[in-house]
Amino acid sequence: MAPERSDPTLDVEISGIRFPNPLLLASGIADETGLSMAKAVERGAGGVVTKSLSLDLREGHRNPVVVDLQNGMINAMGLPNPGASHYIREIEEYRRHTSGKNPIIASVFGSTIEGYAECARTIAASGVDAIELNGSCPNAEGLGLEFGQDPDVISDLIKAVRSAVSIPVFFKLTPMCNDIVKLASACQDAGADAVVAINTMKSMKIDIRTGRPVLTNRFGGLSGPAIKPVGVRCTYEIASRLDIPVISVGGISNWEDAVEYIMAGASALQIGTAVAWGNLDVFSRIRSGISGFMRAEGYSSLEEMRGIALEVKRWRS
Amino acid sequence: MEVLRIDEIRSECRSSSTLFVSPDPEKWPGFVPGQFVMVWIPGIDEVPMSVSYIDKDPFRIGITVQGIGEATESLRTLPVGSRIGIRGPYGRGFDLSGKKRLVGICGGVGAASIVLALEKAKDIGREIVVLSGFRSKELVMFEDRFGRITPDTHISTDDGSYGFHGLVTDLLRKELKMNDAELIACGPEMMMKVVLDIGSEFGVHSQCSLERYMKCGVGVCDSCSVSGHRVCQDGPVFTDEEIEAMPEFGSSHRDRSGRVVSLKECVR
Numbered sequence: 001m002a003p004e005r006s007d008p009t010l011d012v013e014i015s016g017i018r019f020p021n022p023l024l025l026a027s028g029i030a031d032e033t034g035l036s037m038a039k040a041v042e043r044g045a046g047g048v049v050t051k052s053l054s055l056d057l058r059e060g061h062r063n064p065v066v067v068d069l070q071n072g073m074i075n076a077m078g079l080p081n082p083g084a085s086h087y088i089r090e091i092e093e094y095r096r097h098t099s100g101k102n103p104i105i106a107s108v109f110g111s112t113i114e115g116y117a118e119c120a121r122t123i124a125a126s127g128v129d130a131i132e133l134n135g136s137c138p139n140a141e142g143l144g145l146e147f148g149q150d151p152d153v154i155s156d157l158i159k160a161v162r163s164a165v166s167i168p169v170f171f172k173l174t175p176m177c178n179d180i181v182k183l184a185s186a187c188q189d190a191g192a193d194a195v196v197a198i199n200t201m202k203s204m205k206i207d208i209r210t211g212r213p214v215l216t217n218r219f220g221g222l223s224g225p226a227i228k229p230v231g232v233r234c235t236y237e238i239a240s241r242l243d244i245p246v247i248s249v250g251g252i253s254n255w256e257d258a259v260e261y262i263m264a265g266a267s268a269l270q271i272g273t274a275v276a277w278g279n280l281d282v283f284s285r286i287r288s289g290i291s292g293f294m295r296a297e298g299y300s301s302l303e304e305m306r307g308i309a310l311e312v313k314r315w316r317s
Numbered sequence: 318m319e320v321l322r323i324d325e326i327r328s329e330c331r332s333s334s335t336l337f338v339s340p341d342p343e344k345w346p347g348f349v350p351g352q353f354v355m356v357w358i359p360g361i362d363e364v365p366m367s368v369s370y371i372d373k374d375p376f377r378i379g380i381t382v383q384g385i386g387e388a389t390e391s392l393r394t395l396p397v398g399s400r401i402g403i404r405g406p407y408g409r410g411f412d413l414s415g416k417k418r419l420v421g422i423c424g425g426v427g428a429a430s431i432v433l434a435l436e437k438a439k440d441i442g443r444e445i446v447v448l449s450g451f452r453s454k455e456l457v458m459f460e461d462r463f464g465r466i467t468p469d470t471h472i473s474t475d476d477g478s479y480g481f482h483g484l485v486t487d488l489l490r491k492e493l494k495m496n497d498a499e500l501i502a503c504g505p506e507m508m509m510k511v512v513l514d515i516g517s518e519f520g521v522h523s524q525c526s527l528e529r530y531m532k533c534g535v536g537v538c539d540s541c542s543v544s545g546h547r548v549c550q551d552g553p554v555f556t557d558e559e560i561e562a563m564p565e566f567g568s569s570h571r572d573r574s575g576r577v578v579s580l581k582e583c584v585r
């Protein structure tokens with residue numbers, strides 16, 4: 001059956017990569033195995049991002065690694081991963097269990113610029129569609145965040161990875177900076193294909209009965225609804241000043257959140273913590289919610305809705 | 318997470334003890350046997366534990382801990398009054414709504430979730446059989462509770478020091494007739510693999526409670542993944558049909574980095 005003419009289209013394209021819908025599984029969420037990521041797609045995700053990979057295996061921090069709050073979550077997973085070359089089997093497994101229409105983006109990190117580039121090269125050989133540089137993890141010392149708060153370092157990092165791989169390169173930004181536009185602008189100037197905003201915010205939880213920090217690592221990254229207003233603000237600031245596409249992430253748990261981010265200028269969206277509360281069904285639920293909203297409000301494509309909050313003349317009454 | 322003082326400690330057998338705590342009942346109305354909690358032992362670790370007792374009035378829960386390593390040994394030997402943290406209940410428990418005779422089969426500390434599930438099943442009027450296996454006599458637990466559920470309770474020990482001499486799965490083979498029952502199982506993975514084989518031989522449906530390394534307990538980190546299913550959120554209880562579609566069941570698990578490790582390299 002052909003879709004009705006009035007059916008809004010949800011597909012998006014970012015630097016030549018086509019996604020059947022804008023909802024991607026965020027890095028570090030239900031993505032330890034190829035089959036898990038394939039399951040997210042089966043349940044409605046438009047594409048997936050792998051957990052952040054390094055050249056060498058990492059076990060991550062000791063439990064407790066998660067604090068479950070009412071409006072968010074603090075995690076200090078500590079970037080556990082089996083190492084990029086070992087993870088290639090998961091990419092292959094993902095490909096075997098998906099139709100080829102749902103892109104897979106590899107998130108990578110390292111302890112040096114060369115480490116990032118080498119890791120990107122290793123995982124690119126498995127045929128992933130793009131690289132997402134994690135320059136923003138707040139819970140693993142010396143890895144991630146240290147490479148994402150200085151525009152010059154960001155620039156060197158992107159250039160090094162650009163010359164190591166021939167696929168699109170995205171950079172994932174931290175909201176922990178005094179001017180996110182400056183960081184995003186360094187990404188754009190260095191030739192990144194998109195920015196991903198935002199990663200978690202460094203935070204902590206102390207148990208008042210025992211007086212102890214709960215996380216073994218003491219500090220972790222705050223995610224979920226609590227950080228959504230920050231993510232929306234970051235998206236809006238970047239989209240209003242730069243041309244580079246923004247893939248937004250942070251606290252999206254229903255279709256209203258998704259629409260808000262798109263109106264702030266997001267080209268695509270990633271979903272993380274909501275998987276804990278709504279299971280993988282969040283993807284299909286949000287997808288149909290967006291379609292319903294677009295039909296009701298007369299939008300025929302995401303493009304028509306994207307960034308309308310940025311321009312007074314596009315506001316509606 | 319709720320940080321609570323241990324109200325009472327009860328020794329269940331040589332290697333296992335039950336700790337009782339009184340969480341806020343508000344979080345527990347939807348509790349289903351087979352669900353688990355994440356237990357924080359301050360300064361040591363946080364580990365998943367099945368709920369083995371639910372007391373109604375006053376409300377409290379019990380977890381039965383078998384000491385096998387650092388976390389469980391320190392948890393089991395904490396004195397009454399010590400504080401531990403509890404998150405949950407999490408996951409999907411046993412579906413007890415069937416009509417047929419219900420056979421509960423368990424190995425070792427797997428008895429913890431089975432005994433609570435069978436008490437619930439008895440309350441809703443189901444006919445029950447208990448098959449509970451242990452390595453030897455000093456490790457037998459919950460015999461009284463099982464006995465109060467049904468006289469049809471059979472204990473086995475691997476070394477023959479108590480009850481039936483042999484594996485609990487040998488008892489199962491003797492117990493079943495074609496299509497006449499449903500099974501719920503919790504225990505070592507190799508035991509459950511045999512339970513599923515015997516179940517399918519007799520045309521009997523099974524639900525098994527699986528174990529994998531858990532970090533977040535709430536479905537985000539994927540550390541508990543088995544063939545794309547997250548044990549903490551999609552399980553820990555899975556049906557025979559679901560498990561048949563899991564090539565990793567009975568064969569491999571993931572280590573803390575996410576690398577595939579053969580089950581035989583596992584500590585237990």
Ligand SMILES: Cc1cc2nc3c(=O)[nH]c(=O)nc-3n(C[C@H](O)[C@H](O)[C@H](O)COP(=O)(O)OP(=O)(O)OC[C@H]3O[C@@H](n4cnc5c(N)ncnc54)[C@H](O)[C@@H]3O)c2cc1C
Pocket residue numbers: 063353362363364365366367368380381382383384385386387388389390426429430527528529530531532553583584585
């Ligand atoms: C859903 C579920 C319910 C459980 N219910 C009970 C119960 O009621 N009673 C009971 O005694 N045990 C139960 N366990 C097992 C218990 O969690 C482990 O025995 C315990 O974590 C071991 O920790 P340790 O430091 O003492 O041992 P270690 O020496 O660290 O490890 C011994 C074994 O336990 C496993 N293990 C260690 N940490 C974890 C973890 N975070 N998650 C899962 N496995 C782990 C290891 O992989 C290894 O196989 C349950 C496990 C799961 C997944």
Ligand SMILES: Cc1cc2nc3c(=O)[nH]c(=O)nc-3n(C[C@H](O)[C@H](O)[C@H](O)COP(=O)(O)O)c2cc1C
Pocket residue numbers: 026027028029051052073075077079107134137172198199200222223224225227249250251252270271272273274533537538
């Ligand atoms: C358990 C957990 C693990 C995460 N691991 C990673 C990771 O490995 N790499 C990364 O770039 N971001 C990681 N993140 C951050 C998410 O990808 C996302 O940016 C953040 O959680 C905000 O989105 P959310 O509110 O939808 O969760 C992780 C988040 C959580 C909760």
Ligand code: FES
Pocket residue numbers: 530531532533534535536537538539540541542547548549550
């Ligand atoms: S323990 Fe994190 S997904 Fe199951």
